[in-house]
Amino acid sequence: MTEAIGILGGTFDPIHYGHLRPALEVAETLGLSHIRLIPNSIPPHRPQPIATVEQRLTMLKLAVEGHPRFQVDDRELNRQGESYTIDTLVDLRDEFPDKALYLLVGTDAFLHIQTWHRWHELLEFSHIVVMQRPGELPVMNEQTQAWYQQHLADKESSILLCGKIWPIAVTQLMVSATQIRKTIADKCNPQFLLPDAVIGFINQASLYGVE
Numbered sequence: 001m002t003e004a005i006g007i008l009g010g011t012f013d014p015i016h017y018g019h020l021r022p023a024l025e026v027a028e029t030l031g032l033s034h035i036r037l038i039p040n041s042i043p044p045h046r047p048q049p050i051a052t053v054e055q056r057l058t059m060l061k062l063a064v065e066g067h068p069r070f071q072v073d074d075r076e077l078n079r080q081g082e083s084y085t086i087d088t089l090v091d092l093r094d095e096f097p098d099k100a101l102y103l104l105v106g107t108d109a110f111l112h113i114q115t116w117h118r119w120h121e122l123l124e125f126s127h128i129v130v131m132q133r134p135g136e137l138p139v140m141n142e143q144t145q146a147w148y149q150q151h152l153a154d155k156e157s158s159i160l161l162c163g164k165i166w167p168i169a170v171t172q173l174m175v176s177a178t179q180i181r182k183t184i185a186d187k188c189n190p191q192f193l194l195p196d197a198v199i200g201f202i203n204q205a206s207l208y209g210v211e
C-alpha cells in the first residue's frame with residue numbers, strides 16, 4: 001500500500017485538542033503513517049498570532065512529545081512572506097514524490113477554499129480531507145459544490161497520490177484557540193482543552209494574559 005501523509009496547517013496559537021483529536025481520527029480512518037503539523041508564519045486570512053513563531057513551535061513540540069504519529073514541520077516558518085498552502089504542498093510533493101498527501105481542513109475552512117491562493121491547483125499536489133461533524137452536510141456555494149462533486153473520492157481513490165476530496169466524519173470538539181486565549185485572559189483554567197505541557201509553557205512564558 002502507498003504510504004500516506006496527513007498535513008494540518010494552522011496558526012496553532014495555541015495548539016489544542018480540537019486540532020489533535022480530529023487529526024488522529026482521520027489518520028486512523030485513512031491509515032495515514034503520520035500527520036505533519038505545519039505552523040504558518042504570516043497567515044493570509046486572519047489576524048496575526050499573539051505568540052511568536054518560536055513559542056508556537058515550542059507549544060506544538062510539547063503537545064506531540066511521545067506521540068510519533070504527529071510530526072512538527074517548520075518549513076513555513078523558514079519562508080519569507082505570507083504562508084500559502086499551495087507552496088507547502090508543492091514543497092512536500094517534491095520531498096515525497098511517491099507518497100499520497102492528504103491536506104486536512106475543517107468544514108469551515110473548506111467552505112472558503114476558493115479564496116485561497118491558487119486554490120484550483122491544490123488537488124494537483126494533494127488530496128483534501130474535509131473534517132466534518134457526523135451527519136453534517138456543509139452548505140457550499142455553487143462553484144465549490146461543483147468542484148467537490150467532481151473530485152469526490154470513491155473506492156478506487158485510495159491508490160491515488162492526490163486529486164480527490166475526502167469527507168471524513170470526526171468527533172468535533174467545540175474548542176478554539178480564541179476561546180482558550182479568552183479563558184486564560186479571564187483568569188480561568190484552560191485545563192482539558194489542550195495538553196498540560198502546553199499549559200505549563202503558556203504559564204511559564206506569561207502568554208495570553210497570564211500574570
Ligand code: ATP
Nearest residue numbers: 009010011012018022105106109173175176177178
Ligand atoms: P483561532 O481560534 O485562533 O482562529 P483555531 O482554534 O481555529 O484558531 P487554527 O490554528 O486557526 O485554530 O486552525 C488550524 C486548522 O484546524 C484549521 O483547518 C481549522 O479549521 C482546524 N480546527 C481548529 N479547531 C478545530 C476544531 N475544534 N475541530 C476541528 N478542526 C479544527
